[in-house]
Amino acid sequence: MAKSVDVQHVSKRYKLYKKRSERILDLIIPAKEYGEEFFALRNISFQVDEGAIVGLIGINGSGKSTLANIIAGVIPATSGKVVSKGNVALIAVNAGLDNKLTGRENIELKLLMLGFSKQEIEEMEEEIIEFAEIEKFIDQPVKTYSSGMKSRLGFSISVRVDPDILIIDEALSVGDKAFAEKSLNKMMEFKEKGKTMFFVSHSISQMRKFCDEIAWLEFGTLKEYGNADIILEEYEKFLEEYKGMSKKEKTTYRYEVLQKHASEREKIL
Amino acid sequence: MNSMMKIIREQLRYFYLVRRLSVYELRSLTSGNYLGMAWEIINPAIQITIYWFVFGFGIRQREPIGDIPYLQWMLAGILVWFFITQAVMKGSKSIYSKIKMLAKMNFPMSVIPGYVIFAQFYPHLVILGLGMVFLQFIGYPVSIYYIQLPLYMLSLLAFLFSLVLITSTLTTIVRDVQMLLQSIMRMLLYLSPILWPPTLLPETWQPYMKLNPFYYIIEGYRYSLLGEGWYFLENPVYTAYFAGVILLTFFIGSYLHIKFRNQFIDFL
Numbered sequence: 001m002a003k004s005v006d007v008q009h010v011s012k013r014y015k016l017y018k019k020r021s022e023r024i025l026d027l028i029i030p031a032k033e034y035g036e037e038f039f040a041l042r043n044i045s046f047q048v049d050e051g052a053i054v055g056l057i058g059i060n061g062s063g064k065s066t067l068a069n070i071i072a073g074v075i076p077a078t079s080g081k082v083v084s085k086g087n088v089a090l091i092a093v094n095a096g097l098d099n100k101l102t103g104r105e106n107i108e109l110k111l112l113m114l115g116f117s118k119q120e121i122e123e124m125e126e127e128i129i130e131f132a133e134i135e136k137f138i139d140q141p142v143k144t145y146s147s148g149m150k151s152r153l154g155f156s157i158s159v160r161v162d163p164d165i166l167i168i169d170e171a172l173s174v175g176d177k178a179f180a181e182k183s184l185n186k187m188m189e190f191k192e193k194g195k196t197m198f199f200v201s202h203s204i205s206q207m208r209k210f211c212d213e214i215a216w217l218e219f220g221t222l223k224e225y226g227n228a229d230i231i232l233e234e235y236e237k238f239l240e241e242y243k244g245m246s247k248k249e250k251t252t253y254r255y256e257v258l259q260k261h262a263s264e265r266e267k268i269l
Numbered sequence: 270m271n272s273m274m275k276i277i278r279e280q281l282r283y284f285y286l287v288r289r290l291s292v293y294e295l296r297s298l299t300s301g302n303y304l305g306m307a308w309e310i311i312n313p314a315i316q317i318t319i320y321w322f323v324f325g326f327g328i329r330q331r332e333p334i335g336d337i338p339y340l341q342w343m344l345a346g347i348l349v350w351f352f353i354t355q356a357v358m359k360g361s362k363s364i365y366s367k368i369k370m371l372a373k374m375n376f377p378m379s380v381i382p383g384y385v386i387f388a389q390f391y392p393h394l395v396i397l398g399l400g401m402v403f404l405q406f407i408g409y410p411v412s413i414y415y416i417q418l419p420l421y422m423l424s425l426l427a428f429l430f431s432l433v434l435i436t437s438t439l440t441t442i443v444r445d446v447q448m449l450l451q452s453i454m455r456m457l458l459y460l461s462p463i464l465w466p467p468t469l470l471p472e473t474w475q476p477y478m479k480l481n482p483f484y485y486i487i488e489g490y491r492y493s494l495l496g497e498g499w500y501f502l503e504n505p506v507y508t509a510y511f512a513g514v515i516l517l518t519f520f521i522g523s524y525l526h527i528k529f530r531n532q533f534i535d536f537l
Contacts, residue, residue, distance in 0.1 A: 014535070024443060075534050096370040100297045109293045112286065113376065141300060 002085070004050040004196040005071060005165060009080035012041040012066055012220075039220050040066045042261060043080070046215060046225045050085070051194035053187075055207040055228060057235055058217035059242065064200045067217065068169045071198060086164025091155050099143040103134050103153055106142055110157050124160050131186075132156035133179065152179055159186050166190060167198040184210070208232055219254055221261045272527040273520060276434070279377045286376055287384045294388035309392035310399065313351045317344060324464050334466050337495060341407055345494040346463045346487045348400045349421075352393035353429070353483060354454050356386045360433035361450055365441040368533055378530045382433045390426070404494060412496035420501060421489035428482060428515045434522025438529050441536050461487055485511040 015035040017023045026034040041063045048054050056064045069075045071082050072090035097106045107128050111121045129138050132152045137145060158166065190197060199211060207214070207228065214231040216223045224231055245253065299305045325331065325339035334342045363385035364378070405411070439446040460481060467478045478484060485507060492500035501508045
């Protein structure tokens with residue numbers, strides 16, 4: 001089967017500066033290194049088949065959202081690259097709406113920015129409004145919306161745009177059950193059309209229902225990638241264990257994981 | 270050089286988008302107020318009145334400037350200043366304030382300062398139109414000199430865009446630049462020929478005042494609106510200097526913009 005998304009050795013490095021001046025010095029004097037490095041992602045590689053639904057799991061701070069954002073092309077990777085076939089849409093809770101504009105204006109604005117013509121926008125607008133179930137609020141400024149309404153609007157726009165690859169970052173957890181159901185149906189529809197999807201969520205049950213494959217991230221490294229059922233089971237077991245750990249044990253655990261990763265890398269190199 | 274060509278190509282290719290997006294930008298800016306866009310006119314009108322009262326009526330004791338009454342003289346210069354400050358201030362923060370919303374869109378980043386400046390251009394045209402109508406009734410009717418106005422307008426747009434390419438990059442990296450800019454713009458209001466004529470200064474000082482590129486634009490507008498002559502022809506050296514400043518600013522601006530634009534999102 002054709003590869004839809006190819007993640008190649010992606011790392012994301014952030015720099016933590018103790019002082020604000022360090023940040024500027026780091027820019028001005030490239031020869032000298034300032035600040036402490038922090039890797040949000042370390043050397044992540046995997047390939048996703050066309051039409052697969054991939055869940056990204058991991059405890060808080062494991063780099064799920066960072067990875068989702070890099071695949072979506074919102075933030076650049078420090079090294080490595082992501083090759084994807086077709087256009088990618090990211091749906092996040094904060095879907096990037098202009099609070100001062102009305103829902104309708106936001107739809108127009110978003111579609112405009114995605115490169116649709118005036119006529120296409122007019123055609124799509126009504127469908128989006130209907131799907132989002134915003135009703136009479138559609139001509140009110142978005143700042144008056146509840147968080148559920150905002151994410152519904154964001155979701156509706158993104159699915160109507162009909163992307164080849166869809167990344168959903170916790171966006172479904174805010175809507176009510178009825179809308180979640182509707183969204184899941186929509187996503188099933190996408191699945192049948194053979195679209196590739198990424199799914200970032202803490203809900204294991206949703207993942208189980210929906211995902212074919214799972215990428216399990218741990219402290220910025222890819223712990224495992226493979227069949228959803230198997231990995232989800234392992235993950236649940238791990239969560240139980242991890243919950244029981246004391247703070248000190250957690251730190252030690254983290255250190256061990258990173259050590260192991262570093263030595264594995266050395267072996268390859 | 271390459272980055273300059275790249276930015277020019279992007280602007281030409283996405284000009285349609287710049288125009289459309291600027292309309293939404295304008296709506297977004299004025300949506301919260303009851304009077305909406307009317308503020309774009311009320312605000313300048315209040316400022317003009319107070320400046321006239323303080324500088325023309327009070328300090329200058331209704332003394333004309335040369336043979337031009339103070340109000341007319343000031344009006345012809347200040348109309349464009351409103352556009353300049355708004356475009357510089359809003360343009361400079363355009364990238365860091367919009368990038369979150371705009372990340373992952375199908376257009377190049379240089380469109381952002383472009384459309385934010387353009388959004389300020391519509392109110393400018395309206396204010397300019399009203400100013401022209403007003404000037405009809407106070408002794409300065411339409412003249413042949415109006416036809417040089419588009420020249421200053423276009424070159425001002427080019428200069429503002431180039432300048433904002435620099436400032437928007439700098440403010441994204443170091444937020445303090447925005448505060449600095451605010452002070453500089455306030456200072457420039459008094460250092461440009463808007464509220465008082467720099468010709469009052471000693472002869473030796475005057476060339477330094479002219480280093481400020483806005484000086485050229487403001488005088489150009491004034492010559493057009495008041496029918497004083499062909500500014501760009503009468504001051505060929507200054508025109509060449511201004512063109513040079515635009516080029517240099519654009520060179521630096523496009524270089525900085527292209528160099529940093531992939532990292533902008535990391536600076537938030």
